[in-house]
Amino acid sequence: MQTSTGHLTYCTNIHPGENWPAHFEALKKNFSGIKQQLSPDAPMGIGLRLSHVASLELDKLSNLAEFKQWLKENNAYVFTMNGFPYGEFHHTVVKDQVHAPDWTTNRRVDYTLRMFRILSTLLPKGMDGGISTSPLSYRHWYNSADELQEATSLATHNILQVAAALIKKYRESGVIMHLDIEPEPDGILETGEEFIGWYEQVLLPMGRPFIAKQFDVDEDEAENLIKQHVMLCYDVCHFAIGYEQHQQVLDTLAEKGIEVGKIQISAALKADLPKDADREEIRAAFDRFDEPTYLHQVVAKKVTGHVKRYPDLPEALADIENPLIEQWRAHFHVPIFTEEYGLVQSTQSDIVDVLRIQKANSFTNHLEVETYTWGVLPDAKKLPINDSIARELNWVKDQL
Template structure:
């Protein structure tokens, strides 16, 4: 829905369905009830997540026409999409495979271009901007040698630039400005905002300017403008918080460098303060150690250094009392809950980020991304549609407050 601070929605990756028929059926069942709660009188935005198979299905003109008709009849619209998870995301072990195929593979390129063609078709006529979030190039631990990592980074960057080719073409033909929103994530090649900024300045821009100048016969300034327009950052609040990065300096640096934020993903991580009852808290966090998703941990040690763990299991095994001060755990917990028994969340980082957005808006797109309802402990689970509505209402309240 439209707010004074941008278009607000939730990401449909909370719903199951890797093929379009399944996913569309759930949307048709869920959206009307959610809209009635949060936007009964005004159009409601939808953050559409399409798995690869669903993107193939929806490329069928009859399926696409049915979606456009349903959106119109339901008083809903799509302005952003999630193109990070390519394949199975529910009821399977995802872990590091959420990155597969990564940006070194043509399958990722083809999938993303397919998503952009769909978005260009369903974006409302009175809205000329849309974005698709995607993975941070690849999973870092797939590239153990520095030379292999550098080669993968360059190949992934060139593949992203081949998507920019299509976005330039779409802009010329339709006037729609579409952007690929790169989402830094713990243990991605771009694991945090600092990694993203360094890659953008020292890899993407140099390679991109040369590539676009030669390919499109444009000036250096025009090539730079195309990069900044079509490749932006997906600012995931949970991921930034897990990295112990503060929103204000990160956003100030992005602004100074002219790097745009295509989407704010509003999400919350688990925080564990070990200053009191550390052994009880280790037992408490262990109940979140489920098998479906990676739950990377960044630990602030008592000596002021940081230690990173690829998953919660490794962090728990390495825990030593009086050495660990605080953990941030990558686990997209509900926005409206700040305390989970002995544990807390990074909800305060969302409040900080939304405050900045209200004072100096830095993105037109806001998308709530909580997808772990099904693997949460039973005591914090409530019916899904009610949960989604409550999250939207919580964000609306914070934008007004």
């Protein structure tokens, strides 16, 4: 829906269904009830998540025409898409495979171009569109600095292929679409600093001559075109896990002319670890979040101010008594409307900070709530899924 600072929606990765018929059925079952609570008389946007299989099916003209008609009938529109998980996202072990195939492969390029082709057909006239994607790859797949550098270079080359296609579309039609890179723990790009470093030290040096030659422009114009079509997906959960200072990151991006394509409004888990007390109850509280589907990386803050990274929750749980650790933050997209989960809390205050910055000086017009862990809520806080999603979006509206 349209808010004072941009388009607000939720990501449909909450709905199971890895093929298009199943996903469309979930939308038809749920969306109208959500919209009725939030935007009954005005258009409401959808943050569409499509797997590789679903994208192949929706790319067929008959399916796309049917979906466009359904959007029209339901006073809905698509302005952002989630192109991070390529394969299955529900009812299977995802873990590090959420990055596969990564940006070193042609499969990731083909999938992303297909997603943009679908988005260009669905996007309302005069509106920009974005697709969030993996931060190049999963860093622990590479065993040396040389391997990591080679993967980064190849991934950047492939991202520039997509950028060139988006520039071509823009020059032909005036439609602006952007690829929104989403840093996350243990990605090749996992922090704001790493994203900015990659953008300035790898993407632009490789991209300026490439785009200049492709479109017969000088390198300054090539850089402008890259910045128009390759942006940052600001996932608040991921930035909070790394203890990043939101205002500082956003100020640096603005200073360097790098844009934010989308805010993914999401919360992580956190807890202070008492220095001279038994930590068993906190360990037990985190242990109930140790489910087998997704990676739940933990970033721990040491008493020295430095951080220690654990690739998944079990490794952190095994180190719970480490006296050098004073706080944990865990990658787990918990519902955003509440800050308390018993002995552990959420990073809801980070969302409040980011939305305060957005309200004061809008730095993007795409806002998407990404919560997909409703099962962790205490029974007293559980609602039917449509009411749960509406509660999340209404909470964001209240912040704005």
